[in-house]
Amino acid sequence: MAHFAQLDENNTVLQVIVVANEELLLDGVENETKGILFCKSLFGEDTKWVQTSYNGNIRKNYAGIGYTYDPIADHFFAPSPFASWVLNADAQWEAPVAKPTDGKKYTWNEDTQEWDLVTTEGA
Numbered sequence: 001m002a003h004f005a006q007l008d009e010n011n012t013v014l015q016v017i018v019v020a021n022e023e024l025l026l027d028g029v030e031n032e033t034k035g036i037l038f039c040k041s042l043f044g045e046d047t048k049w050v051q052t053s054y055n056g057n058i059r060k061n062y063a064g065i066g067y068t069y070d071p072i073a074d075h076f077f078a079p080s081p082f083a084s085w086v087l088n089a090d091a092q093w094e095a096p097v098a099k100p101t102d103g104k105k106y107t108w109n110e111d112t113q114e115w116d117l118v119t120t121e122g123a
Helices: 033-044
Strands: 001-007 014-018 048-052 069-070 075-077 107-108 116-119
Touching: 001 033, 014 033, 033 048
Parallel strands: none
Antiparallel strands: 001 014, 001 048, 069 075, 107 116
């Protein structure tokens, strides 16, 4: 089974659908263009589709609703969790300050631009 993401005019993912392998095969080889044509036959010629994969073999991340497709870098990325975070080369969001690696739990504080230690009340 293959997965295809429908994009809007801003390259934001609207939906992800599953397409049977037999709809993609061209001379026994999976062909993305053939899959796109199949999706357009179902949803309209004016729709825009890009293949995605669960295991990240193509386009770095599996597309989800609300994700963005970057056609220049040819990958999907999730919405930014915070305004200060930046997208790295692996299409993953990173905080401007590295998260502590001391084994304790932390949460990002956008106001202070720091990681706050998570404490348990009543302990």
